Amino acid sequence: xxxxxxxxxxxxxxxxxxxxxxxxxxxxxxxxxxxxxxxxxxxxxxxxxxxxxxxxxxxxxxxxxxxxxxxxxxxxxxxxxxxxxxxxxxxxxxxxxxxxxxxxxxxxxxxxxxxxxxxxxxxxxxxxxxxxxxxxxxxxxxxxxxxxxxxxxxxxxxxxxxxxxxxxxxxxxxxxxxxxxxxxxxxxxxxxxxxxxxxxxxxxxxxxxxxxxxxxxxxxxxxxxxxxxxxxxxxxxxxxxxxxxxxxxxxxxxxxxxxxxxxxxxxxxxxxxxxxxxxxxxxxxxxxxxxxxxxxxxxxxxxxxxxxxxxxxxxxxxxxxxxxx
Amino acid sequence: xxxxxxxxxxxxxxxxxxxxxxxxxxxxxxxxxxxxxxxxxxxxxxxxxxxxxxxxxxxxxxxxxxxxxxxxxxxxxxxxxxxxxxxxxxxxxxxxxxxxxxxxxxxxxxxxxxxxxxxxxxxxxxxxxxxxxxxxxxxxxxxxxxxxxxxxxxxxxxxxxxxxxxxxxxxxxxxxxxxxxxxxxxxxxxxxxxxxxxxxxxxxxxxxxxxxxxxxxxxxxxxxxxxxxxxxxxxxxxxxxxxxxxxxxxxxxxxxxxxxxxxxxxxxxxxxxxxxxxxxxxxxxxxxxxxxxxxxxxxxxxxxxxxxxxxxxxxxxxxxxxxxxxxxxxxxxxxxxxxxxxxxxxxxxxxxxxxxxxxxxxxxxxxxxxxxxxxxxxxxxxxxxxxxxxxxxxxxxxxxxxxxxxxxxxxxxxxxxxxxxxxxxxxxxxxxxxxxxxxxxxxxxxxxxxxxxxxxxxxxxxxxxxxxxxxxxxxxxxxxxxxxxxxxxxxxxxxxxxxxxxxxxxxxxxxxxxx
Numbered sequence: 022x023x024x025x026x027x028x029x030x031x032x033x034x035x036x037x038x039x040x041x042x043x044x045x046x047x048x049x050x051x052x053x054x055x056x057x058x059x060x061x062x063x064x065x066x067x068x069x070x071x072x073x074x075x076x077x078x079x080x081x082x083x084x085x086x087x088x089x090x091x092x093x094x095x096x097x098x099x100x101x102x103x104x105x106x107x108x109x110x111x112x113x114x115x116x117x118x119x120x121x122x123x124x125x126x127x128x129x130x131x132x133x134x135x136x137x138x139x140x141x142x143x144x145x146x147x148x149x150x151x152x153x154x155x156x157x158x159x160x161x162x163x164x165x166x167x168x169x170x171x172x173x174x175x176x177x178x179x180x181x182x183x184x185x186x187x188x189x190x191x192x193x194x195x196x197x198x199x200x201x202x203x204x205x206x207x208x209x210x211x212x213x214x215x216x217x218x219x220x221x222x223x224x225x226x227x228x229x230x231x232x233x234x235x236x237x238x239x240x241x242x243x244x245x246x247x248x249x250x251x252x253x254x255x256x257x258x259x260x261x262x263x264x265x266x267x268x269x270x271x272x273x274x275x276x277x278x279x280x281x282x283x284x285x286x287x288x289x290x291x292x293x294x295x296x297x298x299x300x301x302x303x304x305x306x307x308x309x310x311x312x313x314x315x316x317x318x319x320x321x322x323x324x325x326x327x328x329x330x331x332x333x334x335x336x337x338x339x340x341x342x343x344x345x346x
Numbered sequence: 347x348x349x350x351x352x353x354x355x356x357x358x359x360x361x362x363x364x365x366x367x368x369x370x371x372x373x374x375x376x377x378x379x380x381x382x383x384x385x386x387x388x389x390x391x392x393x394x395x396x397x398x399x400x401x402x403x404x405x406x407x408x409x410x411x412x413x414x415x416x417x418x419x420x421x422x423x424x425x426x427x428x429x430x431x432x433x434x435x436x437x438x439x440x441x442x443x444x445x446x447x448x449x450x451x452x453x454x455x456x457x458x459x460x461x462x463x464x465x466x467x468x469x470x471x472x473x474x475x476x477x478x479x480x481x482x483x484x485x486x487x488x489x490x491x492x493x494x495x496x497x498x499x500x501x502x503x504x505x506x507x508x509x510x511x512x513x514x515x516x517x518x519x520x521x522x523x524x525x526x527x528x529x530x531x532x533x534x535x536x537x538x539x540x541x542x543x544x545x546x547x548x549x550x551x552x553x554x555x556x557x558x559x560x561x562x563x564x565x566x567x568x569x570x571x572x573x574x575x576x577x578x579x580x581x582x583x584x585x586x587x588x589x590x591x592x593x594x595x596x597x598x599x600x601x602x603x604x605x606x607x608x609x610x611x612x613x614x615x616x617x618x619x620x621x622x623x624x625x626x627x628x629x630x631x632x633x634x635x636x637x638x639x640x641x642x643x644x645x646x647x648x649x650x651x652x653x654x655x656x657x658x659x660x661x662x663x664x665x666x667x668x669x670x671x672x673x674x675x676x677x678x679x680x681x682x683x684x685x686x687x688x689x690x691x692x693x694x695x696x697x698x699x700x701x702x703x704x705x706x707x708x709x710x711x712x713x714x715x716x717x718x719x720x721x722x723x724x725x726x727x728x729x730x731x732x733x734x735x736x737x738x739x740x741x742x743x744x745x746x747x748x749x750x751x752x753x754x755x756x757x758x759x760x761x762x763x764x765x766x767x768x769x770x771x772x773x774x775x776x777x778x779x780x781x782x783x784x785x786x787x788x789x790x791x792x793x794x795x796x797x798x799x800x801x802x803x804x805x806x807x808x809x810x811x812x813x814x815x816x817x818x819x820x821x822x823x824x825x826x827x828x829x830x831x832x833x834x835x836x837x838x839x840x841x842x843x844x845x846x847x848x849x850x851x852x853x854x855x856x857x858x859x860x861x
Contacts, residue, residue, distance in 0.1 A: 062780075069469065069781075079520060106520070107383045107384075109383075118541055178577075181581060182580060182581060191569075195544050195565055196373065293570060295568075296542070299542060
């Protein structure tokens, strides 16, 4: 199978999966207690029946469940994510406004964690049993065991409040009017703490996995053969061990890119990062159905997309996989 | 507490003193929490919206700390002796933010057409209004069907925001595209809303009061985490924390910082009063002796001192002490567990469990529910906490699915506007929160509430409300808890931040920053 046919068949399956997810999301959400009209009316500090009725009618909640579901599936099929009555804007626009911030945060965290995790894992496995290995392994265990929100708060306390080196929250300096490179630098400064916080946990995971996998592969026969042929240590590690040891890490990374979007809810809240995770959380609290469904669907699409990318990466790392599939 | 009182006094002193030389320019960063759903105040009136949109929209009047009306869009007003005709003279030379002139027609459109459709709370007051007319461009006349004592309190920006007729007439209000870029007459204009980050307002250069506003720009900052909001203030990123922005235990730490002031003023109009709705329909809470036992069982002073860090005041009944017509001549339920036990024994309480529904508005409220549960269990009431999120809370209270439910309500300066709605039988309506959720029915008192609202003479009203308060406090339809106080924390170089009974929500037209 060529890469193209693989992508096409995966895309078709992805489409069906997404449709199923959309229906499931809709049913689950409507099973939750709470009514957006009542929430909205409640926030106004007063409500009478006329107001609640007006709102329910506007939201389409006065119609039978199957009609609402049918309408929703129909609009999803035409790539229409609906309108958020709460925020007074199309859901697609709300998501488009927030998605870049989340992608910037999560992908930065992902790259940091993957690169550092693999590098430290390789380094630790090369010095297995020595003091530097113990230090790295202990640090990884610490990061692995630290709750995300606590790490975030401590990072803010130390680097923003005490030292004043880095901004403790926000996406950029509000009202500073930076443009071009200055703005990019400003955003990068704001990115450091949340990206590190979000990346630490995964870095620990990748490091432990890489280290274990490296050690396992290094016991295999072909590595002994390579050694017998007189290849140098670093060359064996790079060309023979790492290439084989990296596959489970790729699998995990593919799965965790999806989790990164969900895990960002907490980081985005603590660091006031204007991303999609917060949008989802706030919409959930207000039962803003259309927005929540939109965010869920986009997140699901991203998970599926990253899975496809992972599959392709497999084939690039290990050409044998493509032949068997 | 002392420092707070002292600063409150200082503010009052500055207000009374001749105006100091206000400095022009500068920028103010204010926390807004949570992010408002929209800024079109005619459509949305929740707290965050009022905070931001109070700079953009105005109404005919403002109210000082004693709840006396002050000029805003109306420069003067007259009430006929029979209490039926309200005549307002509007300011000259007022323009909308898009340059169109503001006239009496805008007021008539707002009150008679727009808000009648969109504003549930105002609709209740407007039911007393026969007609709203504009004899000329600067005069508006409200003609009432029958006298309505509190009507003069309905002209505040959150209650009757004046919206532009030329933008909204004949459109679908809810989906009008201009809702995203609100146009008002206020001291600040909408500039930009970066969703999830900030709302940027800039000075209205054409504001009708000479020299005002003083500030060049205002940023309302959206910071979802309470700890991060405290950090933002600590690091100097924001200058003002409106009441309720940070958890109570952070307040002493922040106010002890150098150059930081705080005030409890600016809540007199809203006078938020908290209580627990007791389900009067079923279960042990349907028995008046049980309800009285709950009042005696609670150590409300402890909660005020510990959970609320000393802010606020233990409530004596349905009317807050800062509101007009408050009366202290009622039964006082002091902490008395023995009396509570006696009452429970007398009614033969069988230990049936009751569910407490906390208000999902942060840690303070959770702790409060735990304190009440502890107090109740000490007198033998078997209470469990039934937690939920905001939407779930709305659902449970509006469907009457609770035994004891925490809430608080604004009083809007008058018992007829913000108090009676929780106690009269006509306000019982399943599926809608924020009314008589406890299911209290007392036809005799209902008649008294109605009569009191329709009285023209202030002394008559005071007597009527004193009688109502005395009777209702014995009935304990709800368990009154506390008059809430949400201190506003700000840097001391910000002057005239709170100048009316509506506080920071009333617009920053007088605020200025000392360099």
